[in-house]
Amino acid sequence: MTYDHQALAWVLFSVFIAVTLAITTWVSRRRHGSAEEFYAGGRLFSPMENGFAIAGDYMSAASFLGISGLIALFGYDGLLYSVGFLVAWLVVLFLVAELVRNCGRFTLADVVAARMRERPVRMAAGAASVTVSVLYLVAQMVGAGSLVALLLGGTGQQARTWMVIGVGALMVVYVAFGGMRATTWIQIVKAVLLMGGAIALTVLVLLRFHGDFNVLLNTAAERSGHGRDFLAPGLKYGEDWISRLDFISLGIALVLGTAGLPHILSRFYTVPTARSARRSVVWSIGLIGGFYLMTIVLGFGAAAVLGSDAVRTSNTAGNTAVPLLALDLGGGAGSTGGTVLFAVVAAVAFATILAVVAGITLASSASVAHDLYASLRRPRGTAQDAQRAEVTVARIAAVAVGAVAIGLALLAQDLNVAFLVGLAFAVAASANLPVLLYTLFWRRFTTRGAVWSVYGGLLPSITLVALSPVVSGSRESLFPGMDFAFFPLDNPGVVSIPLGFLMGWLGTVLSPEAADEARHAETEVRALTGAGAA
Amino acid sequence: MDKQDGRSAFESGGVRLDDPWYDALASGWGELDGAAEAAAEWGGGQTPRAVPAPEDERSSPHDEIYLAVQRSAAFQEVRRRYRRFVLPGTAVFLAWYLAYVIAATAAPGLMSHRVAGALNVAMLVGLGQFATTFLLTWAYARHARLRRDSAALDIRWETQELTGGNVR
Numbered sequence: 001m002t003y004d005h006q007a008l009a010w011v012l013f014s015v016f017i018a019v020t021l022a023i024t025t026w027v028s029r030r031r032h033g034s035a036e037e038f039y040a041g042g043r044l045f046s047p048m049e050n051g052f053a054i055a056g057d058y059m060s061a062a063s064f065l066g067i068s069g070l071i072a073l074f075g076y077d078g079l080l081y082s083v084g085f086l087v088a089w090l091v092v093l094f095l096v097a098e099l100v101r102n103c104g105r106f107t108l109a110d111v112v113a114a115r116m117r118e119r120p121v122r123m124a125a126g127a128a129s130v131t132v133s134v135l136y137l138v139a140q141m142v143g144a145g146s147l148v149a150l151l152l153g154g155t156g157q158q159a160r161t162w163m164v165i166g167v168g169a170l171m172v173v174y175v176a177f178g179g180m181r182a183t184t185w186i187q188i189v190k191a192v193l194l195m196g197g198a199i200a201l202t203v204l205v206l207l208r209f210h211g212d213f214n215v216l217l218n219t220a221a222e223r224s225g226h227g228r229d230f231l232a233p234g235l236k237y238g239e240d241w242i243s244r245l246d247f248i249s250l251g252i253a254l255v256l257g258t259a260g261l262p263h264i265l266s267r268f269y270t271v272p273t274a275r276s277a278r279r280s281v282v283w284s285i286g287l288i289g290g291f292y293l294m295t296i297v298l299g300f301g302a303a304a305v306l307g308s309d310a311v312r313t314s315n316t317a318g319n320t321a322v323p324l325l326a327l328d329l330g331g332g333a334g335s336t337g338g339t340v341l342f343a344v345v346a347a348v349a350f351a352t353i354l355a356v357v358a359g360i361t362l363a364s365s366a367s368v369a370h371d372l373y374a375s376l377r378r379p380r381g382t383a384q385d386a387q388r389a390e391v392t393v394a395r396i397a398a399v400a401v402g403a404v405a406i407g408l409a410l411l412a413q414d415l416n417v418a419f420l421v422g423l424a425f426a427v428a429a430s431a432n433l434p435v436l437l438y439t440l441f442w443r444r445f446t447t448r449g450a451v452w453s454v455y456g457g458l459l460p461s462i463t464l465v466a467l468s469p470v471v472s473g474s475r476e477s478l479f480p481g482m483d484f485a486f487f488p489l490d491n492p493g494v495v496s497i498p499l500g501f502l503m504g505w506l507g508t509v510l511s512p513e514a515a516d517e518a519r520h521a522e523t524e525v526r527a528l529t530g531a532g533a534a
Numbered sequence: 535m536d537k538q539d540g541r542s543a544f545e546s547g548g549v550r551l552d553d554p555w556y557d558a559l560a561s562g563w564g565e566l567d568g569a570a571e572a573a574a575e576w577g578g579g580q581t582p583r584a585v586p587a588p589e590d591e592r593s594s595p596h597d598e599i600y601l602a603v604q605r606s607a608a609f610q611e612v613r614r615r616y617r618r619f620v621l622p623g624t625a626v627f628l629a630w631y632l633a634y635v636i637a638a639t640a641a642p643g644l645m646s647h648r649v650a651g652a653l654n655v656a657m658l659v660g661l662g663q664f665a666t667t668f669l670l671t672w673a674y675a676r677h678a679r680l681r682r683d684s685a686a687l688d689i690r691w692e693t694q695e696l697t698g699g700n701v702r
Binding site for chain 2: 047070076079080083084085089090091093094095097213214217218221228229231234237238244245246247250251252255275278279282285289292293332484516517519521522524528529530531532
């Protein structure tokens, strides 16, 4: 990668940062500090805008670079990720989006607290949301550090450290000053850039193979060094039964986790009605589905054009497959076309990381201020004063969460990014999804059930990871020198998700008090009709 | 919507005119001068007759209204339509996805069976997952728009009139 690439990439980055900072300033000029505005952007986004923003929130660098890289290296097994990430949206569309839009105000805890005792439920759901967000945030920032430093040439430790700090500082600025409105606009800009970049590259790949997908696949199989096996499952997850079970666990976590991600849930509050929440999910399914179809072409394209070995030489995890592909498609190293395409892909990757990180920071600061802080303090003054105070706390929380994430990301710099993302999904599916579904669909669900199901999913998933080979016992572990790995799987989902559901049921059955009929009626009527929704 | 807001609006019987739904509510607008009357008026026989006097703090007219709406035939119908689409739909796509993941890991022989050219069973099933996702999305959106939306909106209006919760 020559000096030209990096110079042009830096120029494009700077343009993106300037544009997003301009958006943030423009948005915060007219703010009045209401919670509605800070957490939900005033609830005035259109379904199309919100659909783009959801897609922007969801399509992280792990999808764009990670999945195409996995396909380029492992062929079909990488494609399993694309499928899982997309099918998850049916859970969101069918069971969650509309009902949550009607029931909640800003966070997951709002939905649960609508029919339970407020304080214990808010504490539990708030703690779970913050945990999931911070895990996801660390994953993105670790990725940002290694990726951007790699793309820009400086692969040294210092370059990565400064990248992580830079990304963290920028996201705090977006969130603390712009709130949901700025974050949403940044997501929209990013989604458009990402789709544009992916479409351009896909068209170029297909042109290279004269539009013949069959030839593309055959060439990819040939140049991968695996032959026919490359197009069938088993290269990455076929070794033994443990790795197969691990994959099933990951698959379940991916599909059930999306509906429990706090930054996705908070997106449904930015539109005025449940109907527009539904339409924004339909938009985002279209965008996300189209995008993942393109990552398949890009992944196999990278294998066919570059060959798997060339991809692996550049980055063992395959993260640089797409930038390298862009360089080749544009005319090769040294050509103007190659330089421009490479720089565009690098800039899009950077924009992606920044935007996703800003979205998660906003969601976690909402959980801290709206759930944890609000349930601990004593109410004082008028409702409006309290709201203003809460928004101030949320802005401070954004700074604090940002600082924590920067610190953890610096500590975890050598961890595998895909594992961290999978873990965040598993925790979200174990701690957040059971309580959400029980609240919306189970008449007898009680406060104790809610609290038990959150902690019953959260604690096992975290504990199992601590006892897994990821943390100790193998050469790639966090602590390679120690061995306390009693749990064989990398991803805890297959155990911890059922536990979350089981504990919710058990807590309810063992409750001394029965569920509150009237508040259940109110939740149900409100969920399905929107009566009384904000 | 804060309950506090709803309660105070209910007591004063006031409805703000800058409500974006005002047009939809234009018919029958003037009759709203008390929740009990509106409750008796709404929906003829299937709906709550009157609102009992509050016994304690929690058992307010507010709660009674939601319980009554929940038991009303109109609401039961909306809920039934929603569940009859969503529960089987969820079961189908989860089963289809799990079958796919398990087959990919447990039956690689079957999955690598070639169908046409470079396409094998695994590839077709994978693309099939994309296709079914798009198809189910379309079917759900259509079902909700045609079979649920207007009925749900009606109930929303009637409920909000009863609770006096027309403030945003």
